[in-house]
Amino acid sequence: xxxxxxxxVIVGGGFAGLNAAKVLGNVQGVEVTLLDSRNYHLFQxxxxxxxMAGLNPSDIASPIRSMLARYRNxxxxxxxxxxxxxxxxxxxxxxxxxxxxxLILACGTQHAYFGRDEWEPHAPGLKTLEQAxxxxxxxxxxxxxAEKCTDDPERRRQLLTFVVVGGGPTGVxxxxxxxxxxxxxxxHDFRSIDPRMSQVILVEGGARILGAFAEPLADNxxxxxxxxxxxVWTSCLVTSVDANGIEACxxxxxxxxxxxxxxxxxxxxxxxxxxxxxxxxxVHVERTLNxxxxxxxxxxxxxxxxxxEEGNPYPGLAxxxxxxxxxxxxxxxxxxxxxxxxxxSYLDKGMMAxxxxxxxxxxxxxxxxxxFIAWLAWLLVHIYYLTGFANRxxxxxxxxxxxxxxxxxxxxxxxxxxxxxxRGRSGDGR
Amino acid sequence: xxxxxxxxVIVGGGFAGLNAAKVLGNVQGVEVTLLDSRNYHLFQxxxxxxxMAGLNPSDIASPIRSMLARYRNxxxxxxxxxxxxxxxxxxxxxxxxxxxxxLILACGTQHAYFGRDEWEPHAPGLKTLEQAxxxxxxxxxxxxxAEKCTDDPERRRQLLTFVVVGGGPTGVxxxxxxxxxxxxxxxHDFRSIDPRMSQVILVEGGARILGAFAEPLADNxxxxxxxxxxxVWTSCLVTSVDANGIEACxxxxxxxxxxxxxxxxxxxxxxxxxxxxxxxxxVHVERTLNxxxxxxxxxxxxxxxxxxEEGNPYPGLAxxxxxxxxxxxxxxxxxxxxxxxxxxSYLDKGMMAxxxxxxxxxxxxxxxxxxFIAWLAWLLVHIYYLTGFANRxxxxxxxxxxxxxxxxxxxxxxxxxxxxxxRGRSGDGR
Numbered sequence: 101x102x103x104x105x106x107x108x109v110i111v112g113g114g115f116a117g118l119n120a121a122k123v124l125g126n127v128q129g130v131e132v133t134l135l136d137s138r139n140y141h142l143f144q145x146x147x148x149x150x151x152m153a154g155l156n157p158s159d160i161a162s163p164i165r166s167m168l169a170r171y172r173n174x175x176x177x178x179x180x181x182x183x184x185x186x187x188x189x190x191x192x193x194x195x196x197x198x199x200x201x202x203l204i205l206a207c208g209t210q211h212a213y214f215g216r217d218e219w220e221p222h223a224p225g226l227k228t229l230e231q232a233x234x235x236x237x238x239x240x241x242x243x244x245x246a247e248k249c250t251d252d253p254e255r256r257r258q259l260l261t262f263v264v265v266g267g268g269p270t271g272v273x274x275x276x277x278x279x280x281x282x283x284x285x286x287x288h289d290f291r292s293i294d295p296r297m298s299q300v301i302l303v304e305g306g307a308r309i310l311g312a313f314a315e316p317l318a319d320n321x322x323x324x325x326x327x328x329x330x331x332v333w334t335s336c337l338v339t340s341v342d343a344n345g346i347e348a349c350x351x352x353x354x355x356x357x358x359x360x361x362x363x364x365x366x367x368x369x370x371x372x373x374x375x376x377x378x379x380x381x382x383v384h385v386e387r388t389l390n391x392x393x394x395x396x397x398x399x400x401x402x403x404x405x406x407x408x409e410e411g412n413p414y415p416g417l418a419x420x421x422x423x424x425x426x427x428x429x430x431x432x433x434x435x436x437x438x439x440x441x442x443x444x445s446y447l448d449k450g451m452m453a454x455x456x457x458x459x460x461x462x463x464x465x466x467x468x469x470x471x472f473i474a475w476l477a478w479l480l481v482h483i484y485y486l487t488g489f490a491n492r493x494x495x496x497x498x499x500x501x502x503x504x505x506x507x508x509x510x511x512x513x514x515x516x517x518x519x520x521x522x523r524g525r526s527g528d529g530r
Numbered sequence: 531x532x533x534x535x536x537x538x539v540i541v542g543g544g545f546a547g548l549n550a551a552k553v554l555g556n557v558q559g560v561e562v563t564l565l566d567s568r569n570y571h572l573f574q575x576x577x578x579x580x581x582m583a584g585l586n587p588s589d590i591a592s593p594i595r596s597m598l599a600r601y602r603n604x605x606x607x608x609x610x611x612x613x614x615x616x617x618x619x620x621x622x623x624x625x626x627x628x629x630x631x632x633l634i635l636a637c638g639t640q641h642a643y644f645g646r647d648e649w650e651p652h653a654p655g656l657k658t659l660e661q662a663x664x665x666x667x668x669x670x671x672x673x674x675x676a677e678k679c680t681d682d683p684e685r686r687r688q689l690l691t692f693v694v695v696g697g698g699p700t701g702v703x704x705x706x707x708x709x710x711x712x713x714x715x716x717x718h719d720f721r722s723i724d725p726r727m728s729q730v731i732l733v734e735g736g737a738r739i740l741g742a743f744a745e746p747l748a749d750n751x752x753x754x755x756x757x758x759x760x761x762v763w764t765s766c767l768v769t770s771v772d773a774n775g776i777e778a779c780x781x782x783x784x785x786x787x788x789x790x791x792x793x794x795x796x797x798x799x800x801x802x803x804x805x806x807x808x809x810x811x812x813v814h815v816e817r818t819l820n821x822x823x824x825x826x827x828x829x830x831x832x833x834x835x836x837x838x839e840e841g842n843p844y845p846g847l848a849x850x851x852x853x854x855x856x857x858x859x860x861x862x863x864x865x866x867x868x869x870x871x872x873x874x875s876y877l878d879k880g881m882m883a884x885x886x887x888x889x890x891x892x893x894x895x896x897x898x899x900x901x902f903i904a905w906l907a908w909l910l911v912h913i914y915y916l917t918g919f920a921n922r923x924x925x926x927x928x929x930x931x932x933x934x935x936x937x938x939x940x941x942x943x944x945x946x947x948x949x950x951x952x953r954g955r956s957g958d959g960r
Contacts (some may be wrong), residue, residue, distance in 0.1 A: 169718050204927070
């Protein structure tokens, strides 16, 4: 006779949710349902490479369904969660509600505009593939427009000015990649403009970029950025963003392209729970990763506010999410085996940020790396963690190729969606 | 002293326009401007592979600008042509009008719905990358929906029914690829559905599919399709298309996904010219490829209606477009050298259609190929003609990989554009 089946519902197919599913996926008597509104797992650390036309969307994303195909107890559903009914232990979706014995929430974060949502259309964030391809479209289109704009130097200067708001790893990597692209990749393709005329400005509100990194590394990164021609403005708050550009530290900067890499907030799903949240909307969880008073509900990854041994919240890093997903799943297994739960403790995997195509900064516990060595380490780590061998192979080759040739594999400006149903006009000047 | 510069404007960066530009691009005293509304050249023969998640958009498209970077006399502009002013010899664009001494129109074709444009949203064509990724989204989403649809067998059957309208090479290749994908690629990824339950119907109005091919080849293709589980309905006219499916030969077929591969018409730009057009809107040109009465205006590729030695119009094939582009450009050079123009004569490169991932049919002059040999030939030819070494390399590897593993590299459902500005929610169930 078999014991009654334990129903585990996981919301979110990011690093945390995916790895929770893998721990539970082949366990007898456990039935896992993973919900996501996308059909793919996204390797976010390389998203900026898609935005900068260095990689294809599918190089950094793969279908959750096939990633979990080997795990026979896992059912993957493409669905939108409306709300969570904690008392009834149900996940309410667009379709039928899903009852659960255990729930693992791993919904990640989204960009926050500090209450200035009207800035969003003018300064897209970089959290989804759509945003990445949109940023790619804007950057490449700006160069195309500048090429045509032969009679208006001011407008051309505006078109060739790129502002990145936020000096965290994403902002640093974006700024470096734009500078690189304009200097090398595009340098020979244009006739009437010199892409080196382009201006890249990285705006950071804090006293220095890469606040989470050790100060010497941040300084090194600033120097590397400067060498690529990136202006780094620190202690500089953005006071306005519109179609013409930004205003920051009393200066008004005309810029056709503004990218938002500052500030995140947790998924709005948390607000519906009626449990304590931190200012960023992350759900407070105990060190066993479940919500106080709800032992059957775990919150993991960027969506969770979990304190470490020293009482500091864990940062929103991929390895943290990955380890928390596993840890929550293992606590469920401990319950089923009648063993006590374990508190989460993070095995530090370090932090890295790439700058252009040959430099990086990284820290791993007490160790610090800079320059080409750090970039090599960055490359190896990211390729290693990229899910799926095919992806890894493609990325290695694509990078090898663009490293040698300065070409960008994916430099396509795809049209906005309203043209989807317009008839085909490829190779057509109209 | 230098002779006065001759201004050549080329509209369209497809096979015809691109190759015309290459012939003229390094000639002393010629100044070429190539206009396209896209920044990339699209390798249309493989577009169906993108729609079927076998390839990435950037594998079959590369930026016109970098493809022509070596040709110093060529200026590439991303712009929309409003109209052509033949008397004034100007191309009127969204920006400044472009005067020309010679004009080469190579605007290609678009899908035609035989006056039933209301069908288009329910049955997208396959001419652009956006349409390809939209078709990909629809096909993959249908399977996801079917997976959730456990209680309504009729609805599920509708979700798993795929109709391809039009039995030309594109229709045949699409139908074969859908059948293949549902049988092999997706077979093991779903829990509650068996993708083999899916139904693929190829509807052709004519007496047989592949009308342009020799009859034995068409028969062979039909058999290969049948073996993949594709139903081929010939002499069957579609009388209605809506959100629920289609009506054809008195049958109403509930189908969630309908793809339009029937009938094309030339770019609307031709209508503005006030010169004779054929019923498909193609511009009648003399055998020297210029419009009668306008020796300085050439029309080439799918947009041109040009008669061969026997008085039959040339078919809309990539090699025809490529050769006509070169031929028109060479006639311009002959003018400049004071030599007589030459009439276009087509060097037959044959025709091919792939069926699934291991069969094809092809004919080359008197020779005919079928089965695996034809597929190998198809593979080699298409990889050879793919522009840019990097692309070729990627495609070979991606295909090699999916051939070995049945996996699809690019199986992503990217969201419609209205979500672009929605904040990032990757790895998020909401």
